[in-house]
Amino acid sequence: MRYTFSIIKADIGGYVGHSDVHPALCSCAEESLAQAKEKGLIIDYHRADCGDDIALIMTHTHGTDSEEIHRFAWETFEKATEVAKEYGQYGAGQDLLTDAFSGNLRGMGPGFAEMEIEERASEPIICFLADKTEPGSWNYPLYKMFADPFNTIGLVIDPSMHDGFRFEVHDLVEEKKIIFSCPEEMYDLLVFIGAPSRFVIKHVFKKDSDEPVAVTSTQRLFLMAGRYVGKDDPVMAVRCQSGLPAVGEVLEPFSFPYTVAGWMRGSHHGPFMPVSTANDTPTRFDGPPRVVALGFQLKDGRLIGPRDMFADPSYDLARRIALEQADYIRRHGPFEPHRLPLEEMEYTTMPKVVEKLKDRFVPLEGVERDF
Ligand code: 13P
Ligand code: 13P
Ligand code: MG
Ligand code: MG
Numbered sequence: 124m125r126y127t128f129s130i131i132k133a134d135i136g137g138y139v140g141h142s143d144v145h146p147a148l149c150s151c152a153e154e155s156l157a158q159a160k161e162k163g164l165i166i167d168y169h170r171a172d173c174g175d176d177i178a179l180i181m182t183h184t185h186g187t188d189s190e191e192i193h194r195f196a197w198e199t200f201e202k203a204t205e206v207a208k209e210y211g212q213y214g215a216g217q218d219l220l221t222d223a224f225s226g227n228l229r230g231m232g233p234g235f236a237e238m239e240i241e242e243r244a245s246e247p248i249i250c251f252l253a254d255k256t257e258p259g260s261w262n263y264p265l266y267k268m269f270a271d272p273f274n275t276i277g278l279v280i281d282p283s284m285h286d287g288f289r290f291e292v293h294d295l296v297e298e299k300k301i302i303f304s305c306p307e308e309m310y311d312l313l314v315f316i317g318a319p320s321r322f323v324i325k326h327v328f329k330k331d332s333d334e335p336v337a338v339t340s341t342q343r344l345f346l347m348a349g350r351y352v353g354k355d356d357p358v359m360a361v362r363c364q365s366g367l368p369a370v371g372e373v374l375e376p377f378s379f380p381y382t383v384a385g386w387m388r389g390s391h392h393g394p395f396m397p398v399s400t401a402n403d404t405p406t407r408f409d410g411p412p413r414v415v416a417l418g419f420q421l422k423d424g425r426l427i428g429p430r431d432m433f434a435d436p437s438y439d440l441a442r443r444i445a446l447e448q449a450d451y452i453r454r455h456g457p458f459e460p461h462r463l464p465l466e467e468m469e470y471t472t473m474p475k476v477v478e479k480l481k482d483r484f485v486p487l488e489g490v491e492r493d494f
Contacts, residue, residue: 126182129187129192133196133219138175141409147210148177155198156199183424188227232342242421247421252415253395254356257319258295258319258340260385261324262323275372289302289303295341336362351471377414378438378441386410387409388409389471397414398414400431417430417432
């Protein structure tokens with residue numbers, strides 16, 4: 124049987140500042156999901172959050188980019204925004220960039236990662252939800268899971284994975300896409316995904332099928348809004364086992380808290396810290412950026428779970444390294460590479476300061492004559 128697996132997320136108000144979601148907003152979203160299930164729009168759901176972002180994890184049979192499902196998510200976020208306003212939540216409606224829904228969520232602010240799949244006899248899926256970072260942050264772990272034998276031994280010893288995988292990469296600036304086949308085109312792939320602010324992995328496919336085995340949300344709020352409204356805080360779903368990376372191989376890349384862009388005011392590099400759902404509330408300098416992993420078994424479209432995968436103490440060391448890295452990089456204060464490079468700062472509030480000071484700049488020759 125074919126099912127659509129959708130994660131649709133938005134920041135519609137933070138509690139307190141940008142650190143968490145108020146329980147009243149969660150209840151509102153949950154109620155809306157329960158009604159959608161009752162009406163038969165969706166088969167099952169799990170309402171989740173990471174930091175100040177709410178995620179609607181849903182199964183249904185409407186396919187990806189479905190107007191009905193996207194409209195439902197939009198209206199749910201609108202309702203929860205009203206609650207956010209009532210409770211004075213910070214940045215109420217932050218990610219809802221337009222006034223009215225039109226067709227689907229593309230370009231409207233909320234992020235979505237969806238895939239239509241033929242459910243296998245056992246279908247383990249891990250949902251990753253991030254806060255204080257951008258969609259390119261999934262490039263590194265997806266590469267490790269599906270292309271690096273030092274991470275995924277299955278690529279070497281499992282005949283059903285030995286051929287490798289295909290990666291669909293989006294150029295978010297020029298709005299183009301390309302598919303790389305690995306391991307043959309591994310070095311070509313890395314040319315692009317090593318620049319995660321612009322090139323992002325959207326899907327991963329097996330070599331012999333066009334059915335996705337992993338999908339990410341790729342919306343970049345500043346590209347849509349033309350200004351800084353908050354970080355994208357992306358989500359990702361990855362299928363596991365039986366010809367795909369094992370659950371442990373899918374989680375393994377996060378044992379290294381690699382550096383991502385985001386954190387305070389969306390303007391800093393910092394470690395990506397894997398945390399349990401109990402610890403998904405970024406507070407130190409509004410961070411550090413973090414990720415939770417929710418594990419489900421899909422059965423007849425029902426979401427059995429979630430298991431809180433990063434609650435495992437085997438991620439304690441990654442968390443400690445992340446905190447040490449956070450401390451190290453924080454000491455750079457407003458200096459790069461803690462602060463993002465100038466081209467990335469273009470959409471923050473910094474250009475306004477530059478504008479204010481522009482008349483005080485004089486030609487260098489002039490400066491030399493004056494002194
Ligand atoms: P089990 O023997 O527990 O099924 O595990 C198999 C496996 O592939 C672990 O990665
Ligand atoms: P969010 O993107 O999570 O809303 O955070 C915005 C911010 O500016 C944090 O300092
Ligand atoms: Mg926010
Ligand atoms: Mg957020």
